[in-house]
Structure formats: C-alpha cells, structure tokens
Amino acid sequence: MAGALSTRRAGVAISPSESAWERLRYAHLLPLAGRGEAAAQTYASLVAAVEQRRDAQRRRVAEERIARYLRVSAGAARRIFRDALRSEAIEEADSVRFMRGGASLDDGVAIEGAAERAQRPRVYAALHFGSPVLAYLGLRLQREPELRVIARELDGNNPMPASKRDFARRKVAWVEATAGARFLDTGRAAVLRAREHLLAGRPLYAAVDVPGDVVARAGRVHLCGDRVLIASGIFHLAAMTGADVQMVVSAHRRGRIEVRCRPPVEACNAADLEIAVAAEVEAVVRELPQEWWMWPFLVV
Numbered sequence: 001m002a003g004a005l006s007t008r009r010a011g012v013a014i015s016p017s018e019s020a021w022e023r024l025r026y027a028h029l030l031p032l033a034g035r036g037e038a039a040a041q042t043y044a045s046l047v048a049a050v051e052q053r054r055d056a057q058r059r060r061v062a063e064e065r066i067a068r069y070l071r072v073s074a075g076a077a078r079r080i081f082r083d084a085l086r087s088e089a090i091e092e093a094d095s096v097r098f099m100r101g102g103a104s105l106d107d108g109v110a111i112e113g114a115a116e117r118a119q120r121p122r123v124y125a126a127l128h129f130g131s132p133v134l135a136y137l138g139l140r141l142q143r144e145p146e147l148r149v150i151a152r153e154l155d156g157n158n159p160m161p162a163s164k165r166d167f168a169r170r171k172v173a174w175v176e177a178t179a180g181a182r183f184l185d186t187g188r189a190a191v192l193r194a195r196e197h198l199l200a201g202r203p204l205y206a207a208v209d210v211p212g213d214v215v216a217r218a219g220r221v222h223l224c225g226d227r228v229l230i231a232s233g234i235f236h237l238a239a240m241t242g243a244d245v246q247m248v249v250s251a252h253r254r255g256r257i258e259v260r261c262r263p264p265v266e267a268c269n270a271a272d273l274e275i276a277v278a279a280e281v282e283a284v285v286r287e288l289p290q291e292w293w294m295w296p297f298l299v300v
Contacts, residue, residue: 047086
C-alpha cells in the first residue's frame with residue numbers, strides 16, 4: 001500500500017536519496033517489464049538478485065528472521081527472502097502491464113472465497129504480500145463497488161527515492177481513476193470518513209501489517225514467537241463499527257492475479273480482533289513466506 005514504510009525498520013535504514021541502480025530500475029527497466037510475462041519474470045529475477053546483494057544489513061535481518069520464524073536452514077532462508085524480493089518486483093511489473101492495458105482486470109484477476117456481507121460493514125485485510133493493490137481493484141470492480149482503500153498518502157515525508165516515488169504516484173493515480181474513488185488517507189478527517197463509511201454498512205480495504213512506528217495508534221501482537229509492533233487503528237475502527245475482518249491473500253500465478261479470501265473473523269473489541277487477525281497473518285505467512293515483503297521491516 002502507498003507510503004507504508006518509514007525511514008527506519010528494525011535497525012534497517014532506508015535512505016531517501018536515489019542511487020544509479022534505483023534510477024535504472026524504475027526509469028528504464030520497469031517500463032520494459034510490463035510488456036509481458038517473460039519480461040516480468042526477467043525483471044523480477046534481476047531485481048531480486050541485485051536487491052539481495054546491495055543491502056547486507058537488510059539481508060541479514062530478513063534471513064535471520066525467516067530462519068528463526070520458520071525454523072529453516074540458512075540456505076532456505078536465503079531462497080525465501082530472494083523470492084519475497086521477486087514477489088514485490090513481479091507486482092510492479094504486473095501493475096505496469098495493467099496500467100498499459102495489457103491485461104483486463106476482469107480476466108486477469110480471479111477472486112475466490114469472498115463471503116457475503118448482508119449489508120454488514122467489513123474490513124478486507126491485505127498484507128504487503130503478492131498483489132495487494134490489484135486485489136483491491138479486482139474486489140471493487142468484480143464484487144464490492146463501494147469498497148474504499150485506506151492508505152497513507154505519498155507526501156514529502158515518504159522516504160522513497162525519486163524514480164520510485166514517481167512510479168508510485170502514477171500508479172496511485174491509475175488505481176484511483178480505474179476504481180472511480182480516491183484513497184482515504186490516514187489523517188484525522190479521512191479516518192472519520194472511513195468510520196462513517198463502515199457505519200453505513202460499506203466495506204474498507206486496508207493493510208494490516210503496517211509497522212507501528214509510522215502511526216499514532218499502535219499495538220503489539222504475537223507473530224511467529226515475537227511481539228511485533230503494528231498499526232492498530234484499523235482494528236479500532238472495525239470494533240467500534242461492528243465490522244468483521246476478512247483476510248485477502250493475493251499472488252501472481254502464471255500471468256494472472258489469484259485472490260483468495262480467508263473466512264471472516266470478528267471480535268467485540270480491538271484487542272481481541274488484533275489477536276485473531278495476527279493468527280490469520282501468521283497462518284498466511286507460514287503458508288506462503290516467499291510472498292511476504294515485510295521480512296526486514298518488522299518492528300520487534
């Protein structure tokens with residue numbers, strides 16, 4: 001989701017300055033990656049290989065965490081982290097392909113398991129995992145015409161390098177135009193609109209693995225044996241409006257975006273909801289660890 005990362009995560013610094021590699025990646029290679037499946041796979045493999053090598057501290061944090069959480073060997077952890085980097089790069093290439101009209105959101109996004117709401121409000125909970133933005137568009141266009149996404153604005157405080165930020169802004173503009181609805185920001189006024197949206201029985205879409213040091217309201221949850229700090233505002237919104245939460249799991253599969261919705265969970269208060277959703281997150285991450293982009297960025 002837009003703007004979810006701050007300038008420091010679990011000892012990993014993210015510089016807002018732009019390197020020659022980042023300019024090459026976003027200004028030159030990414031436009032080519034949207035030409036088709038073969039180009040996307042080539043782009044993703046190259047990006048994963050470079051990114052895994054260029055930031056030793058991020059690699060160390062991610063691979064040690066993967067090995068500890070999943071109880072796998074160092075070699076397996078290295079492969080899982082490389083695949084997670086590939087997953088994020090594939091999402092970028094897919095976005096370019098859809099933005100260019102190279103694929104239809106009706107045919108290119110397949111949704112399974114979205115439960116009926118019966119006019120009850122719902123939070124569709126996404127992760128920084130697979131294809132979260134394309135999953136949002138698929139859900140809104142195919143099943144939930146009133147679905148709104150809540151995400152932090154791409155403002156001057158965002159630490160993305162210039163080329164990546166330019167791409168992200170074009171992507172957000174395309175998503176908003178395609179959906180026919182603006183993102184809801186995380187500021188006070190936007191949160192009040194999100195609350196009204198839920199109270200009217202309408203659904204929201206939000207990432208639930210946002211690190212808790214970039215927001216005013218945060219909570220600690222158990223995840224794979226660690227206590228992890230995550231943003232908790234969406235859980236408070238769900239609890240105060242009576243919304244249930246349905247986890248959305250999406251990934252690139254053979255040129256299509258497959259979206260799977262897990263059974264909805266509900267709780268009468270935000271703390272219980274955090275616990276229930278954290279269990280869902282852990283189940284998803286253990287099932288498909290190679291799709292989760294957040295390995296280096298958790299706040300533990």
